[in-house]
Amino acid sequence: MSMYRQNPFSDITPVVKNILILNVLFFIASIVIPKINDILPVYYPASPFFRPWQIISYMFMHANFMHILSNMLGLIFIGPILEQTFGQQRFFNYYFITGIGALALQFGVQAIEVYNITGSVRIPESFSPHNMADATTLQGIYGAATMGASGSIFGLLIAIFLLYPNLEVYLYLTPVKIKYVVPIYLAFEIFGGLRPTPGDSVAHFAHLGGALFGFILIKLWGYKN
Numbered sequence: 001m002s003m004y005r006q007n008p009f010s011d012i013t014p015v016v017k018n019i020l021i022l023n024v025l026f027f028i029a030s031i032v033i034p035k036i037n038d039i040l041p042v043y044y045p046a047s048p049f050f051r052p053w054q055i056i057s058y059m060f061m062h063a064n065f066m067h068i069l070s071n072m073l074g075l076i077f078i079g080p081i082l083e084q085t086f087g088q089q090r091f092f093n094y095y096f097i098t099g100i101g102a103l104a105l106q107f108g109v110q111a112i113e114v115y116n117i118t119g120s121v122r123i124p125e126s127f128s129p130h131n132m133a134d135a136t137t138l139q140g141i142y143g144a145a146t147m148g149a150s151g152s153i154f155g156l157l158i159a160i161f162l163l164y165p166n167l168e169v170y171l172y173l174t175p176v177k178i179k180y181v182v183p184i185y186l187a188f189e190i191f192g193g194l195r196p197t198p199g200d201s202v203a204h205f206a207h208l209g210g211a212l213f214g215f216i217l218i219k220l221w222g223y224k225n
Contacts, residue, residue: 015088016079019095020072023149026060027068037061041145042103044110046122049145059099061147074153078160085163085223094159094217095152101213102151106206109193110141146203151210154189157182158214163225186211 012020030037042058043049062068083091111121117134118127123142129135160167165179186208193204 011080012076013080013083015083015092016075020075023060023062023068023072027062030061041147043145044141045107047142055100055103058103058147059149059152063147067148071149071153074156075149078156081164082156082159094155094214097217098155098210098214099149099152102154102206102210103146105209105212106146106203109205113137114141146206151206154207154210155214157185158211159218162215162218163223165225
């Protein structure tokens with residue numbers, strides 16, 4: 001008797017599937033063509049490395065396997081529910097708007113940091129840092145890239161929190177409702193953004209920006225749980 005095996009991707013909705021495929025292709029390309037790791041992640045707009053297309057391309061770039069794995073698992077688990085709720089076009093819009101919104105908040109925070117050091121949102125030509133800490137901060141803002149789908153994934157998290165708060169997920173084999181998990185997760189991101197630890201390369205404010213813009217969209221569109 002022949003055995004029937006269901007395609008594990010058969011329940012993934014079309015937009016989620018296409019976004020997943022694009023992320024995997026970009027990740028493979030980043031390994032095969034290392035140079036794209038310099039031009040597709042996004043830099044602070046005043047940085048000499050910034051290019052306009054990075055506002056979109058950064059969402060498909062990931063630093064390593066665990067980075068893309070965690071984001072794509074979030075997309076696979078949450079995305080289909082929201083795509084069925086919103087419809088394909090609105091889900092597509094939601095995903096990319098929250099990704100761009102994540103970047104907007106990240107840029108805003110970086111601009112404030114640059115302004116506090118230099119008195120401008122970009123480094124004046126004649127400016128010289130007053131101390132090593134300021135120089136390190138400016139170098140990090142201008143020279144470090146932001147990458148990953150995390151901003152959009154946090155947009156999905158806030159949507160599932162607002163629309164399906166009693167949906168349960170399993171943490172260490174224990175069922176826990178989304179309405180308890182997401183606020184704790186966001187609290188860690190707020191703490192990480194306000195009290196960064198040395199060597200922390202996570203763009204906490206980009207995560208929060210994705211959640212913020214997701215919250216705004218859900219309210220503007222009039223969805224309720």
